[in-house]
Amino acid sequence: MYAEERQQEMAALIAQKGRMSVADLSELYGVTTETVRRDLASLDRAGVIRRVHGGAVPASAFTTVELGTDEREHTFTGEKERIGKAAIDQLPSVGGSVFVDAGTTTARLAAHLPTDSDLVVVTNSIPVAARVAGLGGTRLHLLGGRVRGITQAVVGDDAIRALRSMRLDVAFIGTNGISLRHGLSTPDSDEAAIKRAMVESAHRVVVVADSSKVGREDLISFAPVDRIDVLVTDTAISDRDCTALTDNDIEVVTA
Incomplete structure (x- = not known):
């Protein structure tokens, strides 16, 4: 799997689950934790997810928009x-x-x-x-x-x-x-x-x-x-x- 494909899947999974840890993503995709951190850093720069301690959440998890x-x-x-x-x-x-x-x-x-x-x-x-x-x-x-x-x-x-x-x-x-x-x-x-x-x-x-x-x-x-x-x-x-x-x-x- 190419890095871009893996990152797209990671982004979709984080959006679905609401939160994923570096350790869980590493095990799921069979790559090192360092590779996962690089993937998450790329997704964070793109505004798709947000890095948090030990993992990532959807970008929408950090928001000032309030629903009625x-x-x-x-x-x-x-x-x-x-x-x-x-x-x-x-x-x-x-x-x-x-x-x-x-x-x-x-x-x-x-x-x-x-x-x-x-x-x-x-x-x-x-x-x-x-x-x-x-x-x-x-x-x-x-x-x-x-x-x-x-x-x-x-x-x-x-x-x-x-x-x-x-x-x-x-x-x-x-x-x-x-x-x-x-x-x-x-x-x-x-x-x-x-x-x-x-x-x-x-x-x-x-x-x-x-x-x-x-x-x-x-x-x-x-x-x-x-x-x-x-x-x-x-x-x-x-x-x-x-x-x-x-x-x-x-x-x-x-x-």
Whole structure:
């Protein structure tokens, strides 16, 4: 196989898998790790992939482009539904208080909240608030502030001040990216600020995110990985990524 053909196949595989390591590519194509690194360097210069520690991710994994709620609602729908349902197991055992972040995956969690629990739910999400408002036994608190149309999330100083006065049992957090180096990340500074306050206000942090987010690094980091207690994701997460996260004391739950 010519180098150009191998590089094209590598690029397609990285795009499909979301992340590939140098070691795995070396074994797959029967070439040395040095050859793989040269191939990845060529693809990186061409803007097709981006080199990361130990491997490569698609160029789209590094992005400042933010998709709207309507667009994200129709991606990874099955995975998000399973993740939302599985995340219910992370609720406080009896009553308690939770924060439910804005996002399409956290909205699936909200749809599975029990209808008869004595639970305080705090959220900055208009869609989540609409889903929770009619649940019997649940006390809903919607943060006030400016609403970002693209995510239907409340952001700004008023919401952050309100969060800083609270101490919640569990925060269910969505993210655009998660990596060991960059932590949890998002493209928008206002979203990052309120997500940071969510993390700081909670005793436990449960991240709900499909496996395509693992290895992604968006513009602004809002929490390091050592602040995460649990990641609820789908079964497509690679063994390598799962091991790396569990080695950093993060419980990984797959659904």
